[in-house]
Amino acid sequence: MKTTLEKHLLSKPSVKKDFQEDWEAHRYLIGGKMFAMHVQDNKGAEILTLKLNPEQGQEVRERYEGKVVPGYYMNKSHWNSIYLAEKLPDESIKKMIDESYRLVVSGLSKKVQFEIAQS
Known part of the structure; x- marks a missing residue:
């Protein structure tokens, strides 16, 4: 993965990175919840998986057909x-990273959101 994208993922408050051996994937977590995963597909292609709301995800898949699935x-x-x-x-990917992070944080408890905001 490009260094700039890695830095952007890790620049978010309270992000932790781990390696999930079962999936052979690097995960980026906030409050114990995954918001990004860097892995290779079954053909060895490098992918970054991010959470988006369904409408936004569909729009991105249509705009970048075959590049975002x-x-x-x-x-x-x-x-x-x-x-x-x-x-x-890179700017498009960074916006998707930002949205994935925001969505996952918004699903955390108010207490955890407060703790993240204070970090």
Whole structure:
């Protein structure tokens, strides 16, 4: 994965990165919940999977047809996988990262959201 995207993922408040051996995937977590996953698909292509609301996800898949697809091994309406070799603009990917982070944080308890806001 590009260094700039990795830095953007890790720049978010309270983000933790781990490696899920069963999936051979790097996960980016906030409050114990995943908001991004970096993995290779079954053909070895590098992908970044992010959460988006269903309407936004559908719009992104249509705009970047074949480059952004329904989430690889994830809920197909809420998760989207970006093929990183397909040269999407970094700014577009960063906006999707921001939205994924925001969506996952909004689903956390108010207490955890407060703690994240204070960090």
